[in-house]
Amino acid sequence: MHRIKRKTLVLIVYCLVMFSFSVSQTMDEPIKNEMLRIIDQKSQLLIDVSDKIWEYAEIAVMEYESSKLLEEVLEKEGFRVEKDVADLPTAFVATFGSGSPVIGILAEYDALPGLSQDSMPFKKVLQEEGNGHGCGHNLFGAGSLGAALALKEVMENHSLPGTLKLYGCPAEEDVGGKLYMARAGLFDDLDACLAWHPDYETSVDVDSGQAVDDLQIEFFGKTAHAAFDPWKGNSALDAVEMMNFGVNLLREHVKPSVRIHYVITDGGKVPNIVPEYAKVWIWVRDLDRDGVKAVVEKVKKIVEGAAIATGTSHKINYMGSYHEMLINREGSKIMQKNLEKIGAITYTEDEILYAKKIQNATEVEEKGMVSTIETLKKPEKYPEGGSTDVAEVSWITPTIHLSTTCAPHGIPWHSWAVVASSKHPIGYKGMFLAAKVLATTALDLFRNPDILREMKKEFKEKLKGYTYKSGISPDQKPPIRIK
Ligand SMILES: [Zn+2]
Structure with a gap:
């Protein structure tokens, strides 16, 4: 009985919904x-x-x-x-x-x-x-x-x-x-x-919409005790912070159409170890590919500068470029x-x-x-x-x-x-x-x-004569995630 009632109700609701969709x-x-x-x-x-x-x-x-x-x-x-x-x-x-x-x-x-x-x-x-x-x-x-x-x-x-x-x-x-x-x-x-x-x-x-470059930047430093012998270490997190400071100064000198946003995906593990590894994920957007490219070239220089200043090395990983x-x-x-x-x-x-x-x-x-x-x-x-x-x-x-x-x-x-x-x-x-x-x-x-x-x-x-070029390299594999 209960089931019949429910079914009828569902049917009425369905018909009403269908009617309002097709009006x-x-x-x-x-x-x-x-x-x-x-x-x-x-x-x-x-x-x-x-x-x-x-x-x-x-x-x-x-x-x-x-x-x-x-x-x-x-x-x-x-x-x-x-x-x-x-x-x-x-x-x-x-x-x-x-x-x-x-x-x-x-x-x-x-x-x-x-x-x-x-x-x-x-x-x-x-x-x-x-x-x-x-x-x-x-x-x-x-x-x-x-x-x-x-x-x-x-x-x-x-x-x-x-x-x-x-x-x-x-x-x-x-x-x-x-x-x-x-x-x-x-x-x-x-x-x-x-x-x-x-x-x-x-x-x-x-x-x-906007074109975008998707970059992940890794810095590699040297670990040390943050209180006992910090002078022996080179902080990868310092490099990330210097890079981000540079990027934030850069904002003043880009066109209003540019958008830059980042997150720090790895900034070290505990405060008492000088981080030997840090990673920042950054997106640069503008109205078209050329605009993005120009800003990314400046970001790359900032990355290099941050690495030199902190005695770290770095790797820039291109995750993708979108038109x-x-x-x-x-x-x-x-x-x-x-x-x-x-x-x-x-x-x-x-x-x-x-x-x-x-x-x-x-x-x-x-x-x-x-x-x-x-x-x-x-x-x-x-x-x-x-x-x-x-x-x-x-x-x-x-x-x-x-x-x-x-x-x-x-x-x-x-x-x-x-x-x-x-x-x-x-x-x-x-x-x-x-x-x-x-x-x-x-x-x-x-x-x-x-x-x-x-x-x-x-x-x-x-x-205008342009032939589509992929924003990823020919051998780049997508990250496969297994449940
Ligand atoms: Zn969506």
Whole structure:
């Protein structure tokens, strides 16, 4: 009896949820409406996949369960899945169809360390020292899966030619999985690529973000008793401190667009031993690769100076260099049209209340959810800070990027508040919208060679003769982490 009641209740809630998801979401082409219907029909599957990835909360290069789950669903749905690609055990490429054009969709699924959080509108750690989806990549992975499944079904139903590739991209938050996938040439045969990301606003992205160099610097000194015979020692920590002091002075002499941030990952073990080893992890960002390179050359001199002054030796380890995003305006216009036709997300009162509670707890304005569709803007001269390894793909093939509202407006990103939003209808609704926009836009690319031609023309002009160079050396292996 109890079970029947529960089942009925679940069904009613499900129907209500489905109704609110599908309101006003019709387009002017029957085939696109068919895609929206497919995504609506698969909504429970997408929620289940998203929730499981949220629960696994696996950090970079450890996404074993998350990637396995996505691979299993894709194989069951008839995709050919190539696993363990580009030296990354948690990366995969799922392919459907054959021939030209070849369209890619990116999926991410890594979590952030130390952000364990329950799906509650206030800070509540789920597991001590656990991880959490503070960037909403569980939604990202499942949303891209939804787009791929809808595309595959209409390609079958309407005998559309072409190849669809869903890329399982691990380690976006750390390591940069796409750096390795790009170096392995996995994106080389694409005619275009689509990606999205959870946000607290909805827009087709026209800003290029920042290029970044990721460096780890080690200093090697000489140990001694810090009180008895300190004159016999050379402190590696002194070298780190001198380097950081130099870097902080450098801030005054770089362009306002530059961002430099560091953490000391090893500063010695106990105060009474002069540290013989110390390590600092530093990121240098600017608007483009040239800007980053110029600052990094100065940082290298500071490192050398710190080593000389402290009698230590040093080693600079390049962890990766990321490009800024190469925006494709032609592709963005097509995506914008689909986004506007599908329409903004609507929310229930309970959902808005949930959002406001999170805003209250994070001390930001209680605006609730903001899902208004922004017009396609001109790129900002100084875009907001941040970098992504999606940028690597954008220099290999024309890439279009979307953000959808998956969290309360204004909340701090990479925080418990995003984890709390990513296993909740406010997150699911953004995921469904992303799946629909990606699917209908990819459909346009499959069916209309003129669009692809224009996108490629713009891409070639913007490259200005540049051929993509990987930001990692040919023999650099990704760090493999075993559970
Ligand atoms: Zn992210």
